[in-house]
Amino acid sequence: xxxxxxxxxxxxxxxxxxxxxxxxxxxxxxxxxxxxxxxxxxxxxxxxxxxxxxxxxxxxxxxxxxxxxxxxxxxxxxxxxxxxxxxxxxxxxxxxxxxxxxxxxxxxxxxxxxxxxxxxxxxxxxxxxxxxxxxxxxxxxxxxxxxxxxxxxxxxxxxxxxxxxxxxxxxxxxxxxxxxxxxxxxxxxxxxxxxxxxxxxxxxxxxxxxxxxxxxxxxxxxxxxxxxxxxxxxxxxxxxxxxxxxxxxxx
Numbered sequence: 366x367x368x369x370x371x372x373x374x375x376x377x378x379x380x381x382x383x384x385x386x387x388x389x390x391x392x393x394x395x396x397x398x399x400x401x402x403x404x405x406x407x408x409x410x411x412x413x414x415x416x417x418x419x420x421x422x423x424x425x426x427x428x429x430x431x432x433x434x435x436x437x438x439x440x441x442x443x444x445x446x447x448x449x450x451x452x453x454x455x456x457x458x459x460x461x462x463x464x465x466x467x468x469x470x471x472x473x474x475x476x477x478x479x480x481x482x483x484x485x486x487x488x489x490x491x492x493x494x495x496x497x498x499x500x501x502x503x504x505x506x507x508x509x510x511x512x513x514x515x516x517x518x519x520x521x522x523x524x525x526x527x528x529x530x531x532x533x534x535x536x537x538x539x540x541x542x543x544x545x546x547x548x549x550x551x552x553x554x555x556x557x558x559x560x561x562x563x564x565x566x567x568x569x570x571x572x573x574x575x576x577x578x579x580x581x582x583x584x585x586x587x588x589x590x591x592x593x594x595x596x597x598x599x600x601x602x603x604x605x606x607x608x609x610x611x612x613x614x615x616x
Contacts, residue, residue, distance in 0.1 A: 374458055381454040381471060385447045389568070392443040397426040400441050403482065408436050410487040415494050432494060442486040445528045448564045449478035452536055452557045460553055477535075485531040489524055496523065521587055525565075529592040532557045533599060554603075558596045562588070 397404060401421070408419040408427035419427040419436060426437040453474035496519065536557045565588045574581050 377468065377471065378458050381451065385451050388443065388447055396424055397438055398423055400438055403441050404436060406483050407486040410483060411490045414487055415491045417494060434494060436490060440490060442482045444564050445485055446478055446482040448532055448560050449481050449535055450475055452532060452560045453478060453539055456536065456539060456556060481531060481535050485528055489527040492523055493520055518583065521584060525587045525591045529561055529595055532561060533595055554596055554600055558592050561592050
């Protein structure tokens with residue numbers, strides 16, 4: 366029975382990875398028309414939160430003419446969706462060995478990842494709309510930091526920060542909702558970091574993204590540092606809370 370359970374777990378890992386790869390391949394060639402399954406609800410939520418009006422333009426995406434903003438393929442958050450699905454799936458398959466080998470958690474993980482992606486997309490785009498109108502962001506266009514922190518780089522910083530912040534939050538919530546305590550829970554916080562690195566940096570490197578030159582390496586620096594700092598901050602915070610709780614219980 367244990368052997369069958371191990372084979373089931375291996376099969377589930379294969380299915381999860383194959384599904385993520387299939388979605389990645391679809392996203393790499395998909396047009397805005399083919400991504401309406403995620404662009405349309407994202408645009409609707411952004412309209413609800415920001416008050417901006419968007420309309421769909423074939424092969425382009427959802428455009429707000431009064432704000433001069435386009436929700437295009439790059440705003441779909443499919444890479445985040447893949448990272449969220451893999452984080453939830455691998456957390457269950459690799460970290461939670463006490464669970465039975467039922468298959469139902471895979472579609473559940475996919476649905477939770479999809480809904481989380483819509484929320485993360487809405488937050489990122491709404492903040493981006495606000496930042497475009499802020500005097501500080503406008504001043505970056507001609508300031509001394511225009512090479513590294515131009516509005517485009519600020520948008521990139523915001524995107525990495527929001528997406529990985531949501532990924533880390535999703536992982537922490539899933540850990541809290543899991544039955545029982547697991548050993549090495551602080552070390553397990555590196556799981557979303559590794560998944561994010563693989564999706565946001567590893568795959569672009571394999572696809573020859575480094576040929577883009579300095580722009581790619583600026584992006585790589587953001588991807589390397591921001592998630593790492595967020596992960597380390599989360600580990601330190603949780604450790605401080607654990608120590609404080611332990612001290613309070615002793616008193």
